[in-house]
Amino acid sequence: MSKMTLKTEGDTHVVVTRRFAAPPEAVYRAHTDPELIRQWMLGPEGWTMPVCICESKPGGKMRFEWTNGNGQGFYLTGECLEVVPNRRMVHVERMHLPDPTPDNHVEATFEPDGSGTLLTLRMTLPDAQTRAAMLSTGMEHGMEASYVRLEGILQPAAV
Amino acid sequence: MQFGLNLDAAFSALADPTRRAILARLALGEATVNELAEPFEMSQPAISQHLKVLEDAGLVTHRIDGTKRPRRLAKEGIEAMDQWLEMLRKALETNYNRLDVLLAGITKNKQKRGARR
Numbered sequence: 276m277s278k279m280t281l282k283t284e285g286d287t288h289v290v291v292t293r294r295f296a297a298p299p300e301a302v303y304r305a306h307t308d309p310e311l312i313r314q315w316m317l318g319p320e321g322w323t324m325p326v327c328i329c330e331s332k333p334g335g336k337m338r339f340e341w342t343n344g345n346g347q348g349f350y351l352t353g354e355c356l357e358v359v360p361n362r363r364m365v366h367v368e369r370m371h372l373p374d375p376t377p378d379n380h381v382e383a384t385f386e387p388d389g390s391g392t393l394l395t396l397r398m399t400l401p402d403a404q405t406r407a408a409m410l411s412t413g414m415e416h417g418m419e420a421s422y423v424r425l426e427g428i429l430q431p432a433a434v
Numbered sequence: 435m436q437f438g439l440n441l442d443a444a445f446s447a448l449a450d451p452t453r454r455a456i457l458a459r460l461a462l463g464e465a466t467v468n469e470l471a472e473p474f475e476m477s478q479p480a481i482s483q484h485l486k487v488l489e490d491a492g493l494v495t496h497r498i499d500g501t502k503r504p505r506r507l508a509k510e511g512i513e514a515m516d517q518w519l520e521m522l523r524k525a526l527e528t529n530y531n532r533l534d535v536l537l538a539g540i541t542k543n544k545q546k547r548g549a550r551r
Contacts (some may be wrong), residue, residue: 279530281523286449293530297537304540305533311540315532402500403449410445 286403289410291396299385302392303361307331314341331358337366343431349364349373361385377405444515447491452476453484457507460494464506 279293295302305311309327316339317324326340337353352375353368357411364383385392389409400406436494447453471481486496486505492511522528 279457279523281526282443286451293526295530295534297541301537301540302533305536310550311536315529315536317529341532379500385454398511404446407442408444 283406283410286405287400289400289406291394291398293394294388294392295392296390297392298390299387299392300361302394303385306385306394307364319342320386329355331355331364333357336373337368338363376409377401379409441515442512444493447493448486448515450484450487452481453488456481456484456488457493460505460507464504466502466504470505472542 279291281289281291281370299322305315306331306340307355309329309350312329313324322340322341322343324337324339325427328336328338330336331353335358337355338350340348340350342348348373351368352371353366355364355366357363357365362385366383367378367379367380378401380398382395382397384395386395387393442498448457455474456544459465459470459473467478467485468480471484472480474481485494491510492514493508494505494511496505505550531537
């Protein structure tokens with residue numbers, strides 16, 4: 276399936292797009308309601324999100340904690356900057372591995388696309404080096420945060 | 435999975451607009467340092483420096499042709515980066531495929547509730 280695109284833009288951006296067969300209201304809710312977030316933003320099989328705080332209002336706090344149930348885990352903290360309900364959310368986030376990664380500024384837009392939604396995540400990293408590091412090594416932790424343990428995905432036996 | 439190149443170096447190499455422009459030019463075919471320097475307002479040594487970064491990163495290679503050393507894209511390195519990005523896309527897709535199922539559930543429940551009214 277090639278519904279998703281992931282590409283770099285300029286020196287410091289990464290842009291991800293994805294289409295969903297549900298209206299913007301639903302996709303927005305799945306990105307802002309903690310009870311929904313923790314059902315899908317998990318990465319490979321076996322990982323869960325025991326803690327999910329997502330206050331979708333300016334100044335609101337975000338905290339996602341993941342664990343694989345075997346003592347491995349990490350977490351993300353962030354702050355919500357701007358919200359237009361069902362359309363747009365801007366936040367900054369960082370992964371704690373446990374040392375914090377540089378801030379990733381993420382603008383998420385939810386646009387009507389036929390009967391569905393076009394989601395665009397526009398990420399801005401502090402500089403080209405940070406983006407390079409995120410793309411080359413840290414992205415398994417660094418993006419929306421859940422693509423954890425890429426090796427789990429890499430090794431067919433583990434899937 | 436072995437990528438056969440240093441991805442850190444490869445992505446760092448890509449983080450510079452001149453080097454991306456050089457790669458774009460080489461995607462059209464082999465070129466000498468002189469030819470590569472032409473469109474840029476840069477000295478040949480500066481271009482050579484960028485080429486060295488790209489070669490060290492495994493993205494560009496050269497052959498020797500008399501006194502010339504024409505550069506071309508290193509197919510293997512470019513493909514390895516492509517594979518890596520493809521893998522990231524797949525990792526993201528795992529989440530989004532899960533979200534598709536969740537959204538289908540939400541939409542269905544809504545319709546049910548609507549029908550009952």
